[in-house]
Every structure is written in C-alpha cells, then in structure tokens.
Amino acid sequence: MDFVTLRKNNGIATLILNRGKVNALNGAVVDQLRAHLKRLEAEPDVRAVILTGSGKFFSFGFDIPEFLAFSKKQFTEYLVNFTDLYTYLFLFPKPVVAVLNGHTMAGGCMLALACDHRIMITGKAKISLNEIGFGSSVFAGSTEMLRFWVGNANATAILYSGAMYQAEEAKALGLIHEAAAEQSLLAAAEHAAALLGAKASPAFASIKSLLRKSVAEEMRQREASSINEFAEIWYSDATWANLRNIKIY
C-alpha cells in the first residue's frame, strides 16, 4: 500500500500523507516517508518539499488501535523509527514547508515541527500536542523542536495543557507561521516553497545546519531515555485504559 503520494512540479516535490480518514502514523508510513525524503534529498532538480495530508486531517498522530496489539519491545522499535524520522526531517538540507490542511495532532504535530515553515488552514482544524490529555508523555526530540519554535514558556503552556489550537491561536503561540483559508492554502504553500527553494542551496543547507545541528544533537542525546520513559507510561494501566477508548476512524 502507498500511504505517501508524491507529486512534482517546477522543482517542488509534494508529499501527501494518505492513509485512511485521519492519516494515522504507523511503521509503514514512517518508512515510506523516509524513503521518499531520501530520494528527494538526492535529486538535484528538487529545490523544496511540501508535506501535507489528504482529506480533513494533516495527521491524527499515531495509529493507536494498531499499536495496542504491539509488545512494548515492538512499540519501542517503532518509537525509535519515528523519532529518527523527525530528526532526519529536522536536519533535511532542503527547505520543507508543512501544509496543515486539517487536524494536526500529537505525532502529526511533531512531524510538522520538524519542517521549516508551517501554513495552517483556518476554520475548525486544530493543532495540538495533546498527549497529556490521555495520560501520555512526549519525546525529548519533540520537546526540543517545540522549544525551538515557541520558546520555553509557550512550550510549557502547550504541553501542560494539551490544548487544541485553531490557526490564529497557533500563529500567536509560534506553532505555525501562516494561517490561510482553504482556497488560498495551496497558493500560499507554493509561494513559500518557491521562495525558500530559490535560495542558493549550499548557503541554505549551511545556515539551516547552523541553526539546527546543536538542537539535533541535544535531541539525539536524550531521545533513547525519553523513549523508554514514554513506553513505561504508555503501558501503565491508567494510560492503557485511556488508549483503549481512543477511536480514530
């Protein structure tokens, strides 16, 4: 199954998450996304990448019903795979514009935070790191990326509350860069991708690395222990009971 669709136009590659109604993330999505990115990184004619979702969701986050069948060891392997992907995306040498076409939750929000520029649809769609709401923690890397964009005070407010934000609130917090109505979302994305893609590639890659490499080192250094703590909490009785009540379809 292809859960990630690729389109190319004028040096801009668009990757579209396309898995069920909510683009729930699992190992296959992570693997396909990485494989696409690896190819796009190597293609000289690709100047910028747009990452978006199909339907009413950018992504709901993890496919929780699927993961309920996983052993802790299997789930931990997925978490390593997932956090490796967002770290790779965070350091991707070409510009990546996230187009948040709908709800952007938990793991979906983490992928978006790894990009260079986030444009979110106005209206009912929400963005959230809502893990605390169902008794889950987050990861060291996702915390660092959040801190990178919004600072520690807003990161604290976002993670402690697990609140869901519409585009304008998200922009005020620094979670996104632009809010755009549905009819102008695509044009805004292509404009942003074209602007960043027009920069000299070696200079862009070098500057991005100067801004992010030390952050990524911090992410990598703390990720393994944070994954273990995340899994401990995930498999605790109280959190497990919450997870069993989550419906994603």
Add this chain to the structure above:
Amino acid sequence: MDFVTLRKNNGIATLILNRGKVNALNGAVVDQLRAHLKRLEAEPDVRAVILTGSGKFFSFGFDIPEFLAFSKKQFTEYLVNFTDLYTYLFLFPKPVVAVLNGHTMAGGCMLALACDHRIMITGKAKISLNEIGFGSSVFAGSTEMLRFWVGNANATAILYSGAMYQAEEAKALGLIHEAAAEQSLLAAAEHAAALLGAKASPAFASIKSLLRKSVAEEMRQREASSINEFAEIWYSDATWANLRNIKIY
C-alpha cells in the same frame, strides 16, 4: 519557629511563607520549605502545591541584616543551600503555582521562577531581580530559570536594569503568567492548581522533566563557580557598604 505554614484542601497543598513583615529568607526558611516539599512530594493525595506569602510581601529576598553577621564561609553554605532548594523546586514532579501576593524581590523572585505558574497581585506590588541596584550579582541557576521563562533579551533587560515591575509589566515581559486583583487572587490560584493537578501525574512529571532537566543540568554545572563569584562581590567594600544601608523591617 515555624516560618512556613501548610494548609491542605482538595488535594492542593498551600505553603505560606510567614517570617516577619517581609518574609525574608534565611537558612531556617530554606530548610523548612524543603522539608515541607519533600513530604508533599511523597504524599499521593497531594496533586498540586501553591506557594505564597503572608502579608504584603511574597518575599523580600534574603534577610540581609542577618547575613551581615555571617562569615564568607557561612554565607557560602547558605547560598549552596538556597540554590539547591530552587533547583529542587524547579524539578519538583508535581505542579507548583506561585501566588505572588505582594512584593517579590531578588531571592523571592528566584523561588517564584522555579514554579510552574505565577499569578501576581495587581496594584502596588512589584517583582524584581534588583540585585544590580545594590551592587550584587545573581546566580547561574537563577539566570537560567529567568532565561527559560522570558528569553535572553528580556532576561538581559531585567538583570541589567534591576527594575521593579508591576503585574501588567511583569506579564508583558513573561515574568508572570497571570495578573489578578486581590479579591480574585485565591480563586485564580486554586483554579490554576486544580487544572494542573487534574493531569495524569506520570505524564505531567515526565513532560515537566523533558522541559526542565537539561536546564537544571546547566544550572547545577555552573552554580558552584557562580556562588563563589557572588560571594566575592557581596563581601567587596563597595557592595558591603550598600548592604549595610538596606533596611528590611
């Protein structure tokens, strides 16, 4: 003497600084505050802590007249004790809401910065890291906590000026989260404590640690040398002359 009063209600423990007119901090206050916190950390029915002061002050900061009788060695021991306390409080696994019922100065402000949420009374009360005004430095850990909340630019403005801020200015700077009139201060505090206390404890503790542990490591790494430099400046002739002129009662 009991310088810290404890009240409990509905899973919320309230610690009230209660020492003289200005709740000046000394070794006894630090020891009692730590002892209370250690017990509250271990009590499963305590979901959140409120830290506040009695009277017109949250805290004036250090009891300078008392410390004028200390040798540099004794004073340094107190500084280690005090900075250990704020680092412990910064990493306290349960939510801590600081209710700034009045003036919140110097060391008092440092304790407040270690909490998760600060609500300050509107009106004449001021918050300040005013050390530079009497020729004193601050500590590495307090600098990191300040930076955590307000960023480097505002931290620079606050520490270079030693200015005293009313609640609305303090909120604009990021020093506090909420400003509340005297009659609504308690209700605002209980609301904030109840909200944070309602979160799943393991998830809250894990997320708080993800946000703060790396900061606390930075604090601990630099604290000893900063304490020595602080004491050198404190006992210099020029600063000592200023300290002798400070009246706190």
Add this chain to the structure above:
Amino acid sequence: MDFVTLRKNNGIATLILNRGKVNALNGAVVDQLRAHLKRLEAEPDVRAVILTGSGKFFSFGFDIPEFLAFSKKQFTEYLVNFTDLYTYLFLFPKPVVAVLNGHTMAGGCMLALACDHRIMITGKAKISLNEIGFGSSVFAGSTEMLRFWVGNANATAILYSGAMYQAEEAKALGLIHEAAAEQSLLAAAEHAAALLGAKASPAFASIKSLLRKSVAEEMRQREASSINEFAEIWYSDATWANLRNIKIY
C-alpha cells in the same frame, strides 16, 4: 591609516568606524577595533562604550572587493580574526551600546549583535544578515548571537530570507532595542550608555557573564568548523560569481 576614531566624554568612550563610504570591514579595522577595546577595558574611568559608524553606514560588512584577492588560507585567517573579535566583544565586561547610524549589513550586523544595546536610526537605513542573498553562509557564533537576541523562530526568518529591515521592523523582531530619529540618536545613545555605565561594575560584569558565557562557549566550540564551511561556500564557483558583482563604493 586610522579606521577607528576614539572620543571620550564623561566616562563614555565612543568608537567610530571610519573607513571609506561604507565602513567596510577588513583585517586592519578588526585589529584596530580590538586594540581600542583592549585599552578601554583596562581604563578604570571608562564606564561604557558606544560603537557607531561615520557617514550613512554603520558598516556594509566585509570589504568584499579586497577579499577577492585573498587566497582561501588568507581569508580563513581573517575569518578567525573577525569571529574572535565579535566573541571578545560579546564578552566585553563593560557595557557596549551600538548606535546604528545607517545601513548595518552582514558582518556589520554581527558586530552590532555582540553589543549590549542597539539603537537604530529611523528612515531608510536597513539592518540585515543578507548573506544568503549572495549565496554565502554565516558563522556559528553569529548564529548563536542572533538566536540569543531574537529566538530561533525569528533567527530562522532573518537568516532564511536575508531580508533588509528598517528600524521599526527590526525592533519588532528583536534585532534592535530602540529606534531613534537622526536628531535624537546621539542623545539616546548617551542616555543608554550612561544608564548602563552607572551600574556597579563588578555586578554588571558578573551578570553579563552569567547571561553570555555559556553562549560564548557554544560559539567557540562550533566556530572553527563553521569557518571552514563558510570558506568552502565562499570560494565555490556560484558564490564567487555573485561576489564579483558586488560593488561597495
């Protein structure tokens, strides 16, 4: 040739960049600036320093036409010299106020970022880290200083775009502290320098170091590899072609 003019008045030393029409930076300017600063650091009657430029520019940045005649080795030596200077300035124990009397570009902006307070003239003058516009990277240390003042989100916007900002925009981004019309620029500078210069020197130096020493360690740790990458990009065919088209007089 004297490319840096020194004036002293009431404990405030003013250093004026004075090299051609645009105060382009080269090895001589860097050496003279460092020599002046070393002397001012040691003079007890100097309470604060103002750094400004003559004419319509604070500084255009590097003297690109001069550097086109340099071997990569010579240019790398200059880059080490220049980045050493801004790191020294960033840690200078006395207050330094940058008065941006006109355009403040690239390397000129980096020097300004190392100061404690920036006042920029209103009107047509622009401030920019415009390196990406001609295919150049920046340095690790300049990235850290930018991050220090404006946070990661604004640092990303500034460096990815290479945009040029007038004073009010620059203030909103956190690049400068004050915007002042030409006729009040000098008074604003002297006021800021006098305020900071009036603080107790040991306390000011200690607090400045607490805020900046860990940042400077990060700068130093990454500077050498960033200089090598900068030089690689600078001497690439594409960037070199851009550099040959830059006119500075």
